[in-house]
Structures are given as structure tokens and as C-alpha cells.
Amino acid sequence: QVQLQQSGPGLVKPSQTLSLTCAISGDSVSSNSAEWNWIRQSPSRGLEWLGRTYYRSKWYNENAESVRSRITINPDTTKNQFSLQLNSVSSEDTAVYYCARSLNDDQAFDFWGQGTMVTVSS
Amino acid sequence: DIQMTQSPSTLSASVGDRVTITCRASESVSRWLAWYQQKPGKAPKVLIYKASSLESGVPSRFSGSGSGTEFTLTISSLQPDDFATYYCQQGHTLWTFGQGTKVEIK
Numbered sequence: 001q002v003q004l005q006q007s008g009p010g011l012v013k014p015s016q017t018l019s020l021t022c023a024i025s026g027d028s029v030s031s032n033s034a035e036w037n038w039i040r041q042s043p044s045r046g047l048e049w050l051g052r053t054y055y056r057s058k059w060y061n062e063n064a065e066s067v068r069s070r071i072t073i074n075p076d077t078t079k080n081q082f083s084l085q086l087n088s089v090s091s092e093d094t095a096v097y098y099c100a101r102s103l104n105d106d107q108a109f110d111f112w113g114q115g116t117m118v119t120v121s122s
Numbered sequence: 123d124i125q126m127t128q129s130p131s132t133l134s135a136s137v138g139d140r141v142t143i144t145c146r147a148s149e150s151v152s153r154w155l156a157w158y159q160q161k162p163g164k165a166p167k168v169l170i171y172k173a174s175s176l177e178s179g180v181p182s183r184f185s186g187s188g189s190g191t192e193f194t195l196t197i198s199s200l201q202p203d204d205f206a207t208y209y210c211q212q213g214h215t216l217w218t219f220g221q222g223t224k225v226e227i228k
Contacts, residue, residue: 046221049219
């Protein structure tokens with residue numbers, strides 16, 4: 001059974017960097033069939049996919065246009081986890097952040113982390 | 123971006139009712155459409171993927187249909203555990219979600 005365990009701070013100051021980590025058990029971040037995603041949810045924006053990283057003989061990243069200039073998603077093969085960094089945050093980035101797995105064959109998110117409420121405030 | 127529009131936004135129903143939720147895409151997503159159930163304070167849970175494939179462990183009262191731009195999620199006989207918010211999600215071109223349909227007790 002795949003489990004995703006999120007960690008990271010719940011409060012970030014405006015203009016600073018939001019950083020979260022998602023630890024994977026029951027699968028590998030280097031899997032050739034899985035993709036590792038970050039999704040957020042807020043009352044104003046609903047569910048919003050932010051980006052993903054995945055391995056297909058080499059590492060790939062894809063990000064949503066809305067955050068493309070500010071986002072970095074990195075795999076960590078030594079710890080079997082992946083991370084999210086979102087730069088220059090504002091109050092608009094206040095949301096619950098989730099990590100999630102998708103499979104290439106299904107294009108759906110089948111396992112999710114527990115969610116982290118991140119508030120951007122001074 | 124492909125826009126996903128769900129209807130209705132809120133649905134009032136009773137236990138035992140047949141419930142249908144519609145999702146429309148702004149352009150064709152073929153059959154790359156998933157449905158999720160979310161309860162307060164929890165992550166979404168996938169019910170249906172590839173428009174009509176039932177996720178393992180999901181009760182058979184949930185079913186999905188459609189292709190292209192129009193899709194439906196049907197709950198054949200609403201159970202107490204089914205009162206929740208439901209989302210559609212396209213996986214044809216990156217990913218976008220619908221705005222959600224809240225199923226509440228009538």
C-alpha cells in the first residue's frame with residue numbers, strides 16, 4: 001500500500017519561499033510508471049494542480065502555467081521523497097497543499113498525502 | 123487550459139435516491155476523466171478513472187460514463203456515507219479539476 005507523508009511549515013511570510021516535502025512508502029520516486037505531483041486547494045481557486053516530477057530513463061518536470069516562474073519540484077532518490085518549493089509567496093498562495101501519485105496509464109491521482117495547511121502571513 | 127464545469131453546484135438528496143452529476147470539458151479530453159469524493163478535512167479519494175473504470179475498493183453503486191466533452195457520475199442508491207463533495211478532473215492535457223458538487227441531505 002502506497003503512503004505519502006507530508007512535512008513542512010504551516011506559516012510562511014510574504015515574499016519568502018514555501019517548502020514542503022512528501023515522503024513515499026510502498027513505491028519509488030524513480031518508478032517508471034508513476035508521477036509525483038503537488039496539488040493545492042483553496043476556497044477561491046478550488047483544486048489546482050501545481051506540477052509534477054517523474055522518471056522515464058531520465059527526470060522530467062511539468063508545471064502549471066499559473067506558478068511556472070516560481071515553482072521547483074525535486075526528487076530525492078536517497079530518501080525516496082520529493083519536494084515543493086514555491087518562491088515569492090503572497091496571500092494568494094494560502095491553501096491546503098497535497099502531494100499525490102498518478103500513474104501514466106490512468107491519469108488520475110490514486111494516493112494522496114494528508115494535506116498541509118499553509119498560511120502566508122507576516 | 124482545459125476548463126471543467128460541473129453541474130449542479132449543490133444537490134439535495136435523500137438516502138436511496140439515484141444521483142447524477144454532470145461534468146463538461148471546454149474541449150475534448152477523450153476518456154481521460156476521473157471522479158473524486160472529498161469529505162471535510164480529508165484529501166480527495168478517487169472513485170472513477172478513465173471515465174468509467176471503478177477504482178479498486180469503491181462500491182459498485184458508483185458509476186461513470188461519457189467521452190469527449192460530456193461526462194456523468196451516477197450514484198445508483200445514495201447511502202449515508204456518500205454525503206460529500208464530488209469533483210471531476212481531466213487528465214488529457216496536464217490536469218484541471220471541476221469546481222465541485224456538494225451532495226447534501228434533503
